[in-house]
Amino acid sequence: MSTGSPLLADLIEALRCLPGVGAKTAQRMAFHMLERDRPGARRLAERLAVAVEKVGNCRRCRGFSEQEVCSFCANASRDKHLLCVVETPVDQLAIEQATGYRGHYFVLLGRLSPLDGLGPKELGLDLLAARLAEGEIEEMIVATNPTVEGEATAHMLSQLARAADVRASRLAHGVPLGGELEFIDRGTLAHAFGGRQSLL
Numbered sequence: 001m002s003t004g005s006p007l008l009a010d011l012i013e014a015l016r017c018l019p020g021v022g023a024k025t026a027q028r029m030a031f032h033m034l035e036r037d038r039p040g041a042r043r044l045a046e047r048l049a050v051a052v053e054k055v056g057n058c059r060r061c062r063g064f065s066e067q068e069v070c071s072f073c074a075n076a077s078r079d080k081h082l083l084c085v086v087e088t089p090v091d092q093l094a095i096e097q098a099t100g101y102r103g104h105y106f107v108l109l110g111r112l113s114p115l116d117g118l119g120p121k122e123l124g125l126d127l128l129a130a131r132l133a134e135g136e137i138e139e140m141i142v143a144t145n146p147t148v149e150g151e152a153t154a155h156m157l158s159q160l161a162r163a164a165d166v167r168a169s170r171l172a173h174g175v176p177l178g179g180e181l182e183f184i185d186r187g188t189l190a191h192a193f194g195g196r197q198s199l200l
Helices: 006-015 023-036 038-054 089-098 125-133 148-163 186-194
Strands: 079-086 103-107 139-143 167-170
Touching (some): 089 103, 148 167
């Protein structure tokens, strides 16, 4: 893309690293920051530089944290007998914001995907197995996404839980609240139908 400025072209290309940001969106962002919000752009650059430098992973749950142990793991009021396993830190945040869950977490930082080079080691399953072996966890809630890779990951997690004599549960899948059956895809509807529950 020819912009007349190599620095501007570099900025546009750098913005494309963000998910869902293509060439046109990156161009719009770059022009907006340079035309209308240079202080905001400086603040963004500073915050981004600090976050990249200082935000790491909690040694206990692998979620994002500036400290060696994150605030979730350090909070003594959380239920130490419950462990929710999620694929990403954004999944952890979604559960934290949308539910009343007060247990602990373990973040896989991905899901089993041999084609992408993500196996048990990359997901930290050795760390998870060690945590389950400590004996405090009574229930492990598997909150992986309902994709082929997510289901394969859930199966492996259930085997880990069984080996540690820990009860494993899986998030329910099915018809969304407020959804209408005629608009639900066939796979979701079939899964919901197969997992129906008694009303009594």
